[in-house]
Amino acid sequence: MSNWFCGVDFGTSNSSVAMSDGNQVQVLGLDAINDSPTSLPSLLYITNEGKPIVGRAAANAFIERNVDREVLLQQVDLGVAIEAYVASEPDKSESYRPGATDPNIQEAVRAKAIMEVNSPGRLFQSLKTLLRHSSFTGTEVFGTHYQIEELVALILAPIKAAADAHAGYDVERAVFGRPVRFSTHDKENDIAEDRLRRAATLTGFKDIAFFYEPVGACVEYAMVAEKKQRLMVVDIGGGTCDVCIMEFGGGHGIGQRLQESSILSVAGVPVAGDIIDKEIIRSKLFPIFGSQARYGPAQLPMPQYLFNQILDWQNLYKLSNEETINWLIAAEGSTDDPLAIRRLRGLIQRNLGYPVTREVEAAKKRLSVDMETMIEIKQELIEVYEPLAREEFAHIIEENLELMLDSIEEAETLAGIKPGDIDLVLTTGGTSLIPAIRQMLVDRYGADRLKQRDTFTSVATGLSLVAQHA
Ligand SMILES: Nc1ncnc2c1ncn2[C@@H]1O[C@H](COP(=O)(O)OP(=O)(O)OP(=O)(O)O)[C@@H](O)[C@H]1O
Ligand SMILES: [Mg+2]
Structure with a gap:
């Protein structure tokens, strides 16, 4: 056996x-x-x-x-x-x-x-x-x-x-x-x-036993790495951005290569795909559902907790109560943007938070291939066709990208090295496919030093090698 x-x-x-x-x-x-x-x-x-x-x-x-x-x-x-x-x-x-x-x-x-x-x-x-x-x-x-x-x-x-x-x-x-x-x-x-x-x-x-995920992805590369080199892994998934810098030996076989390897630094930040989806919803969809609308005789701003509930779609159904729905129907009659308030009511009454979130995520993914896309929601009461271009998307997530870059810089500082000292930057994780993130890495390391590993399985593969050799 x-x-x-x-x-x-x-x-x-x-x-x-x-x-x-x-x-x-x-x-x-x-x-x-x-x-x-x-x-x-x-x-x-x-x-x-x-x-x-x-x-x-x-x-x-x-x-x-x-x-x-x-x-x-x-x-x-x-x-x-x-x-x-x-x-x-x-x-x-x-x-x-x-x-x-x-x-x-x-x-x-x-x-x-x-x-x-x-x-x-x-x-x-x-x-x-x-x-x-x-x-x-x-x-x-x-x-x-x-x-x-x-x-x-x-x-x-x-x-x-x-x-x-x-x-x-x-x-x-x-x-x-x-x-x-x-x-x-x-x-x-x-x-x-x-x-x-x-x-x-x-x-x-x-x-x-626990091992850092980006180290797993680094070890996965040991299967094909034949020469001594300094590697950085940038793994950006749904919840976290993780970075690791390793020095690899060029020995024969994975076992020997790993023995000759050392982890120079790790860094990370809990900012990734989920937060990016929420940024898109906040920036592109909140206004469509009336976040900027005013209502009532005093033309008050709409209560913002209604919109934050869209982000917390698991609990959106809780707003589908008589009091809130009647309030929304009344607001629709006195608002400067009745269509938006009707959309919001439809979203709540038909519990569409999850499909809407999924469409936003799908649109985000399409932008990794296309220069522009349409966030399309085709439901009764809610018909939304909201264009989103790659450039605008990059702008929406600018602050998140800065936090990711901070982690990368932290990893370099902890390892005591400069960008020029890294031989190869391996990327993995779904969010690393976002063009603005790739561009950020190209700007820092140059396209030649960037290599994409299997987006969804490189970490598990490396961890199984760790289980065997560590
Ligand atoms: N083509 C793509 N373009 C942009 N984002 C993508 C693409 N494909 C997947 N994603 C995003 O990548 C994330 C999932 O990636 P992945 O499976 O690597 O994460 P994870 O390993 O589950 O999360 P973590 O490692 O943070 O715990 C999701 O937010 C998803 O929307
Ligand atoms: Mg992951």
Whole structure:
């Protein structure tokens, strides 16, 4: 029986697993209905009967069952602020505070603490981002309490099953990737890693080691790197931007090359694809849904929490209550932009937050190929055709790119080297495909030194090699 070495990349958006047996590495199939079957969308849908659905099927189940349906809400004053699950980024709008610390907002949210009585299921996305939030320990799903680790374990379950099936035995040992920084706060970093370890344990792994994700991607390159060189990896995914600089030996075989290698530095920042999607929504769609509109005799500005709820689409249905809908109908009669307010009502009443977010993400991806695209939402009450050009997109995400560049510079400083000292820059992760990000790297290192590795599987592949050789 051969001995298999397992590397797991639990990603914010996509997860993958690779197994190495000393001769070759195999990235395992995880989701037959996904565009790329070797990556499992890190999505979990729990039906109202308590059945978990993972991966592409989770997204499909949510769209089939939860979108465009009647929402029946019951006003229940829980006496406490409602669950603060999401708000995973520092929000720039004035009225929004993650965790709703402003008493006025807390009151507004509390007053809308309503329960849905006919929900068919609940979808969880970007759970990895939630791992760092100490205030989010878990949530109630149809009467059952799930700890955050249990939710993550449900996504890891098919990964463990695939590893076991491939090896032909119960795989107990695995090297898991982790971002360099789950959070900018050290304490939150530790909490996140502990929780991920516990989730992996719940899945059945017993001997779990962590390695930085970009180091995994660097090691993956060891399979083909034949000469001594200094490498930088820039891995930008859904939740984090991770950077590592390694010095590679040029020995024969991966084992020897890794022995001669050393990590010079790592750096990272929790800014990536999810935040970029939200920037697009904020900048391009908020106005379409009336964020600039005025209403009532005094022509007051629209309450901004309504728009921030679009970003927090999992909880958007909570606005579909009589009070808010009647308020929106009244506002439509007195506003300077009735069409926009009608769109907002349609979005809420038909629970279209998730499809809208998906279209924005798809438009963003199209801009990695095309110079311009159209954000197209073709729904009853909401017909949106909003053009977005690559240049405008680059402008919208300028500040995020600066934070990524800061991380790159930090990695260089920590390693005590200059851009000219790096032989090769390897990029991986879906967000590294954004042309403005590639241009940023070309400007710093030149096109000749830039190389793209497999966007979705290079980290898992490298981690399986780490499991074998480290
Ligand atoms: N062609 C593309 N152009 C731009 N962005 C893309 C493209 N393809 C995927 N993305 C974005 O990349 C992100 C997913 O990338 P990836 O699968 O590498 O992340 P992840 O590994 O799950 O996240 P992380 O490593 O941050 O935990 C998503 O935000 C997705 O929208
Ligand atoms: Mg990743």
